[in-house]
Structure formats: structure tokens, C-alpha cells
Amino acid sequence: EPEVTQTPSHQVTQMGQEVILRCVPISNHLYFYWYRQILGQKVEFLVSFYNNEISEKSEIFDDQFSVERPDGSNFTLKIRSTKLEDSAMYFCASTGWDHLNYGYTFGSGTRLTVV
């Protein structure tokens, strides 16, 4: 079964440092997403990406965040200057053309801890 792969599984970083979270979506999928889940809270939308550009973003996705699909396979989320409140599980997800009929496939997540 095709998978969405995320690396690293756990990242610890100091406040103010830049982090890059990496994802390899399912190869024939077209839409890519980043969600985050603070411990004990709901899964929150950050950004969606289609056709090499951001299609939607939430209020959480401010200027400190950016996404890239640099090489046609990887999909990255960069946080420029991390804050304590960025500590969360970050999930990458992807879907094909008909997301309303098939939903997302989530990756296993990256646990980001900002100290």
C-alpha cells in the first residue's frame, strides 16, 4: 500500500532556530498538505499545495512558515524561527484529484519539540 513518508520522526530544536520537516507524498497524488496537532488538541490545517503553489493557508501559517516542493517528490515545511508554541506533531498528507471521495493519506508525523 502506498505511503506518505515523513522525516525525521522526532526533532528537538532550540527556540529561534530554523527547522525543515520533510515529506515524500504518494507519487501520483496531486494535492499536498501540512497539518499540526498540539498535544491533546485537534488536528489543525496549516497549508495546502497544488500545482507548485499554495492553494490555501490558515491563520497559523504566518510569515515564519514556508513550503516547497523542490524536486517533484519531496514536500517540505520550513519554520524560520521556532517558538515554544510550535511544539506539536506535524503531519503531511496527500490526496489525488478527488479528495472529497477518498480523503487524505497522512504520513506518520514529525514530533517537533522546541526547547
Added chain:
Amino acid sequence: QKEVEQNSGPLSVPEGAIASLNCTYSDRGSQSFFWYRQYSGKSPELIMFIYSNGDKEDGRFTAQLNKASQYVSLLIRDSQPSDSATYLCAGGNTGNQFYFGTGTSLTVIP
């Protein structure tokens, strides 16, 4: 504001019983609804989706949708201890993002 509301639980049922999980949504433009299962520390895993009014069955799982009442439910028949997890309800419309509820914690007692 597009919201999906779920009773956070915890919900406890004995093994073999039916577990009933409920969800309401605020956006009448939502077209499809998804139930994800999430084990502690793991990513959400899609169980079922539904977009037509009525019931949809898949094995031990039945999703129910009532668009007039803006209500979605998931029934798990013959509940097993391995079904113990948090169940997330999500709604989607023609935009790209899904809106997740906070999840209902289910414990199946052997």
C-alpha cells in the same frame, strides 16, 4: 466559521457491544465527511467516508449522514479492544482543507 463538533468522551463500551460516535458540523457547504482513527502518538488513519444522506456500511463500521440535521455518526459493531483509540470526524467541501473535530476517545473493555 466552519466547525466540526464531537463529544470528547471518553466513551467506554464492553467488548462485543456497539460503539456509537457522533459529530455535528456547521458548514452546510460541506460535501463529504470522513472518520479517522488515531492511536496515541500516531497519525490519523482513514476508516470511512460518506457523502450521501443515509447509511454506508463497511465491515463492522457504519457511517450515517443526515445533511438536514448536519449530523454524522459512526457505529462500530462487535467492538474489539483493538478499536480503542480516538476517532476524528472531518468535513470537506470544494476547498482543499478538511475541518477536524477534537475527536472522541473510545475505550473497549475486554
